[in-house]
Amino acid sequence: MTKVVDENFQIADLFSLSGKTALITGGSSGLGLVMAKGLLQNGAKVVIASRRQKKCDLALKELKAYGEVYALATDVTQVDSREKLLEFIDDKLGSLSILLNNAGANWGAPLEDYPDEGFAKVMDTNLNAVFSLSRDAVPLLSKAASVEDPARIINIGSMDGIHVPIVQRVPTFAYSASKAALHHLTKAMAVELAPKQITVNAVAPGFFESRMTDYVFEHYLNDIKDDCPLHRVGQPQEIVGIVTYLASKAGSYTNGAVIPVDGGTSISKGQRDWMP
Numbered sequence: 001m002t003k004v005v006d007e008n009f010q011i012a013d014l015f016s017l018s019g020k021t022a023l024i025t026g027g028s029s030g031l032g033l034v035m036a037k038g039l040l041q042n043g044a045k046v047v048i049a050s051r052r053q054k055k056c057d058l059a060l061k062e063l064k065a066y067g068e069v070y071a072l073a074t075d076v077t078q079v080d081s082r083e084k085l086l087e088f089i090d091d092k093l094g095s096l097s098i099l100l101n102n103a104g105a106n107w108g109a110p111l112e113d114y115p116d117e118g119f120a121k122v123m124d125t126n127l128n129a130v131f132s133l134s135r136d137a138v139p140l141l142s143k144a145a146s147v148e149d150p151a152r153i154i155n156i157g158s159m160d161g162i163h164v165p166i167v168q169r170v171p172t173f174a175y176s177a178s179k180a181a182l183h184h185l186t187k188a189m190a191v192e193l194a195p196k197q198i199t200v201n202a203v204a205p206g207f208f209e210s211r212m213t214d215y216v217f218e219h220y221l222n223d224i225k226d227d228c229p230l231h232r233v234g235q236p237q238e239i240v241g242i243v244t245y246l247a248s249k250a251g252s253y254t255n256g257a258v259i260p261v262d263g264g265t266s267i268s269k270g271q272r273d274w275m276p
């Protein structure tokens with residue numbers, strides 16, 4: 001049996017991403033951009049991939065100050081686009097230590113008006129594309145994987161995949177369902193890919209400021225804080241911290257976990273005074 005014990009580890013090495021390569025889907029804005037900055041500052045080479053070229057270019061300009069970074073305009077729901085992305089990574093990085101499935105979409109509407117195409121779009125982006133990209137990235141991930149330091153797939157789920165969201169007031173049926181399914185997919189793929197030394201975990205964030213949360217922050221920020229036992233929203237570094245743990249040697253033995261980063265919101269139940 002391979003011995004993996006290293007009793008003389010240095011704490012800085014434990015959390016370092018030096019020498020690692022990472023892909024962050026949806027890395028041009030919001031949480032993806034924040035994570036890209038964090039991974040670069042910690043020594044990883046990074047590729048970001050989002051649909052809009054202009055946003056990719058702007059993000060790339062900003063990220064270049066932090067390390068070796070590339071961007072490719074990509075739609076993760078399109079097979080051709082995903083293929084080009086994996087070829088690009090092979091060309092620029094040669095292997096992939098960390099696949100961060102972060103690109104996401106949402107759709108809110110009352111039940112009677114909720115359109116099939118909205119439901120399908122959210123499922124395609126948040127679930128189907130994650131499955132397809134992860135499956136097709138296995139050869140590149142395998143090149144970076146070892147017993148001592150497995151390759152990592154990190155899926156950005158949501159606390160809304162753990163509980164039924166109450167503060168939005170505009171129901172987001174597909175979003176919650178897609179994230180719950182993503183959490184379970186995470187576990188199924190963790191079992192499947194472990195023999196290849198690839199771990200699969202999910203982070204389930206609560207509320208963080210981004211384009212996706214603009215509307216609810218503007219209208220319901222007090223309710224959001226009220227609903228959270230810590231009475232605040234998340235800060236960017238609190239996502240970077242958990243992802244750094246999962247991507248580094250510190251997280252090598254964590255596999256199939258869904259980790260809430262939501263100040264305890266998903267485990268608290270409250271009757272708010274505005275609720276019927």
Ligand SMILES: NC(=O)c1ccc[n+]([C@@H]2O[C@H](COP(=O)([O-])OP(=O)(O)OC[C@H]3O[C@@H](n4cnc5c(N)ncnc54)[C@H](OP(=O)(O)O)[C@@H]3O)[C@@H](O)[C@H]2O)c1
Pocket residue numbers: 025026027028029030031032049050051052055074075076077102103104105125156157158159204205206207208209210211212213
């Ligand atoms: N912010 C929160 O409070 C929160 C809470 C829980 C979970 N999350 C999750 O965190 C992730 C990031 O969201 P965010 O809050 O940072 O929102 P955001 O700022 O809207 O970021 C979403 C990113 O995904 C990209 N994207 C969307 N569809 C895509 C597609 N088909 N192909 C490639 N890229 C695509 C977007 O760029 P383009 O539009 O240019 O493609 C954008 O870069 C999502 O999975 C979201 O569900 C966020």
